[in-house]
Amino acid sequence: MQVLSYTEENYIKGLFQLTIEAGDKTEAGTNEIASHLGIKPASVNDMLKKLKDKKLIQYEKYGKSSLTKEGKKLAVDIVRKHRLWETFLFEKLAFSWDEVHEVAEQLEHIQSKKLIDKLDQFLNYPSADPHGDPIPNAKGELVIEARKSLVTEEVGHTCKMVGVKDNSAAFLQYADSLGLAINQRIKIKSRQAYDDLMEIEVKGVRNRISPKFAEHIIVVCNDCNKQH
Amino acid sequence: MQVLSYTEENYIKGLFQLTIEAGDKTEAGTNEIASHLGIKPASVNDMLKKLKDKKLIQYEKYGKSSLTKEGKKLAVDIVRKHRLWETFLFEKLAFSWDEVHEVAEQLEHIQSKKLIDKLDQFLNYPSADPHGDPIPNAKGELVIEARKSLVTEEVGHTCKMVGVKDNSAAFLQYADSLGLAINQRIKIKSRQAYDDLMEIEVKGVRNRISPKFAEHIIVVCNDCNKQH
DNA sequence: TATAAATGTTAGACTAACCTAACAAATTTT
DNA sequence: AAAATTTGTTAGGTTAGTCTAACATTTATA
Numbered sequence: 001m002q003v004l005s006y007t008e009e010n011y012i013k014g015l016f017q018l019t020i021e022a023g024d025k026t027e028a029g030t031n032e033i034a035s036h037l038g039i040k041p042a043s044v045n046d047m048l049k050k051l052k053d054k055k056l057i058q059y060e061k062y063g064k065s066s067l068t069k070e071g072k073k074l075a076v077d078i079v080r081k082h083r084l085w086e087t088f089l090f091e092k093l094a095f096s097w098d099e100v101h102e103v104a105e106q107l108e109h110i111q112s113k114k115l116i117d118k119l120d121q122f123l124n125y126p127s128a129d130p131h132g133d134p135i136p137n138a139k140g141e142l143v144i145e146a147r148k149s150l151v152t153e154e155v156g157h158t159c160k161m162v163g164v165k166d167n168s169a170a171f172l173q174y175a176d177s178l179g180l181a182i183n184q185r186i187k188i189k190s191r192q193a194y195d196d197l198m199e200i201e202v203k204g205v206r207n208r209i210s211p212k213f214a215e216h217i218i219v220v221c222n223d224c225n226k227q228h
Numbered sequence: 229m230q231v232l233s234y235t236e237e238n239y240i241k242g243l244f245q246l247t248i249e250a251g252d253k254t255e256a257g258t259n260e261i262a263s264h265l266g267i268k269p270a271s272v273n274d275m276l277k278k279l280k281d282k283k284l285i286q287y288e289k290y291g292k293s294s295l296t297k298e299g300k301k302l303a304v305d306i307v308r309k310h311r312l313w314e315t316f317l318f319e320k321l322a323f324s325w326d327e328v329h330e331v332a333e334q335l336e337h338i339q340s341k342k343l344i345d346k347l348d349q350f351l352n353y354p355s356a357d358p359h360g361d362p363i364p365n366a367k368g369e370l371v372i373e374a375r376k377s378l379v380t381e382e383v384g385h386t387c388k389m390v391g392v393k394d395n396s397a398a399f400l401q402y403a404d405s406l407g408l409a410i411n412q413r414i415k416i417k418s419r420q421a422y423d424d425l426m427e428i429e430v431k432g433v434r435n436r437i438s439p440k441f442a443e444h445i446i447v448v449c450n451d452c453n454k455q456h
Numbered sequence: 457t458a459t460a461a462a463t464g465t466t467a468g469a470c471t472a473a474c475c476t477a478a479c480a481a482a483t484t485t486t
Numbered sequence: 487a488a489a490a491t492t493t494g495t496t497a498g499g500t501t502a503g504t505c506t507a508a509c510a511t512t513t514a515t516a
Contacts, residue, residue, distance in 0.1 A: 007473065030494055043474050045495060050472095062481060062494060093346040103340045112331045118321040235503065258464055271504050273465060278502095290464060290511060 001074070002054065006109050009078055010037065011047050012056060012067070013108075016075035019066055027064035073140055080136040082108040083129035084119050090130035091123065097130050097181070098172035130182060131163050150186065150217035151198070158187045159221035166216040175217070179203050186219065229302065230282065234337050237306055238265065239275050240284060240295070241336075244303035247294055255292035301368055308364040310336040311357035312347050318358035319351065325358050325409070326400035358410060359391050378414065378445035379426070386415045387449035394444040403445070407431050414447065 004012065014037045018028040030048065034041040052059045056071035067075060085107040089095040095103070110116075117138055120126075128134050136142040153159055161184045164175065179202040180186070189199040189206060196211045232240065242265045246256040258276065262269040276293055279285045284299035295303060313335040317323040323331070338344075345366055348354075356362050364370040381387055389412045392403065407430040408414070417427040417434060424439045 005472080031492080039473090040475065041494065042476080042496080046473075089343070089346075093343070093350055095342070095346070099342070103338070103343050106338045106340070107335075110331070110334045112334070114323070114327070115317070115321070115331050118317075118323065122321055233502080259462080267503090268505060269464065270466080270506080274503075 001070075003111065004074065008047070008051065008054075008056075009074075009109055011044075011051060012071055012075045013078045013082075015057065015065060015067055016072065016079065020072065020075070027066040029064050033065065076136045076140045076142060078108050079142075080138075080140070081110070081116050083133055083135040084116060084123065084126070086129040086131070087123050087126050087135070088119060097176065098167075098169045100130055101167050128162065128182070131167065133163050147218050147220050149215055150200075150219050151211050151214035153186075153188050153198075153214075153219060153221060155188050155191050157221055158185055159219040160185055161217060162220050163218035164216055165218060171213075171216060174213070178207050178209070179205055180217065186217075229298075231339065232302065236275070236279065236282075236284075237302075237337055239272075239279060240299055240303045241306045241310075243285065243293060243295055244300065244307065248300065248303070255294040257292050261293065304364045304368045304370060306336050307370075308366075308368070309338070309344050311361060311363040312344060312351065312354070314357040314359070315351050315354050315363070316347060325404065326395075326397045328358055329395050356390070356410070359395070361391050375446050375448050377443055378428075378447050379439050379442035381414075381416050381426075381442075381447060381449060383416050383419050385449055386413055387447035388413055389445060390448050391446035392444055393446060399441075399444060402441070406435050406437070407433060408445065414445075 011033070014033060015028060018032060018036055019026050028036075030041050030044050033048075034044045037044070048057065048059045048065055051057045051071070055068055056074065057065050057067055059065045082104045085104040086100040089100040089103060090097065120138065125137075126135055134142055147162055149165070150159070150161075161180055161182060163182070164171065166172075175181075178200075184202060187201040189201055191198050192208075197208045198211070198214055199206060199208050239261070242261060243256060246260060246264055247254050256264075258269050258272050261276075262272045265272070276285065276287045279299070280287045283296055284302065285293050285295055287293040310332045313332040314328040317328040317331060318325065348366065353365075354363055362370055375390055377393075378387070378389075389408055389410060391410070392399065394400075403409075406428075412430060415429040417429050419426050420436075425436045426439070426442055427434060427436050
């Protein structure tokens with residue numbers, strides 16, 4: 001498995017986020033990648049050619065890009081490192097939920113297989129990071145549970161929060177203020193037909209939230225799986 | 229306090245090692261820095277000018293270089309990070325003594341004051357890394373105990389190993405095979421006048437070691453401080 | 457002290473990763 | 487389907503950090 005530069009790693013990871021992780025599509029355009037990474041399309045274009053030469057992505061002139069098997073393997077490895085470090089920061093160093101991402105962005109580039117496997121062991125092989133995102137195992141396998149957005153949840157159901165789609169500090173702090181955290185149970189009390197505001201109950205406290213906000217809360221729901 | 233590039237940090241750290249830490253001199257030449265960092269003198273020359281402009285080093289054409297107060301502060305900070313990470317790897321992740329350095333070389337460049345202060349706390353504010361080298365505190369203060377090389381120790385004295393001067397795997401593994409470790413007591417049994425080989429006793433086991441080897445073992449000795 | 461050796465500097469070139477400006481292709485809108 | 491817009495590419499330039507080769511200065515040695 002080839003070793004990538006810091007920059008190459010960021011491109012591969014970005015492409016992973018835009019394709020495999022986003023769910024709704026399997027390839028990404030040059031401009032899209034550019035705005036995701038905060039780099040100009042012209043620069044991205046250069047890198048796409050380079051990554052194609054290295055057989056890490058599929059790319060044709062004027063076409064969209066996607067990861068090859070090899071590229072995906074490398075990307076999953078970076079994601080694994082990122083999420084293990086986030087878990088470490090949150091659980092062992094008492095970082096708050098909204099602080100872990102920025103530091104993990106740096107730590108994910110440390111090259112040492114032994115380090116990351118030992119870290120995994122030290123953290124007792126966690127299956128999800130503080131945001132609820134799944135952590136790939138050492139073999140690169142990523143177990144994705146059946147998850148949905150809170151906004152699609154039915155009234156009367158109780159679900160469990162497992163993640164978020166928005167990592168901005170503003171969003172995370174807002175969530176925090178509502179008592180929302182990973183593994184927190186949420187009961188849907190009602191939904192207002194006029195403006196779609198949802199009323200939820202968290203730790204006995206009721207709050208009304210916008211669909212825009214609910215959209216970015218990821219949950220799993222046993223009630224939804226029940227046959228009745 | 230300015231933020232340095234990865235490369236600039238390595239130069240500042242290298243200069244710190246060659247001057248402040250080496251003990252026997254306070255400035256270093258261009259070729260010396262070059263061979264220490266594994267970079268050609270011509271490249272070092274460029275960087276010295278750059279670091280001088282940033283007021284991190286004192287340097288005049290054809291002269292030797294040394295750190296300014298500002299440069300030293302930054303260097304101590306890097307050393308602090310390096311040694312805290314080594315301690316983490318050794319104590320929490322069960323890395324062996326001779327494996328920690330390489331990974332810490334990468335980790336020392338992570339930029340996050342909060343991270344390093346939390347790590348310090350997590351490790352319970354250690355005063356020395358697995359090699360016995362002192363860890364500067366958060367204020368950048370570095371407490372250096374009275375230490376000497378094992379090669380200068382007197383026959384009959386018992387001393388305590390606190391560090392090494394050679395971080396090569398070969399050296400560290402050799403030390404390990406003799407039972408030598410941080411905080412290990414060492415008794416000097418004899419010294420052969422003909423070839424200067426020292427006979428030492430470690431955990432009841434006697435071995436003869438070369439002055440070349442003993443030179444790189446750092447000890448503290450109470451016997452030496454006694455008046456008699 | 458004159459010369460040789462070691463040390464340090466300069467000039468010019470290269471690579472990775474970025475940029476801007478201009479152009480080309482594809483897609484969407486009218 | 488022609489025009490307008492969006493998207494993608496190319497050419498040429500910049501910066502950081504490296505290199506080699508040639509040159510300059512300082513230090514050591516005969």
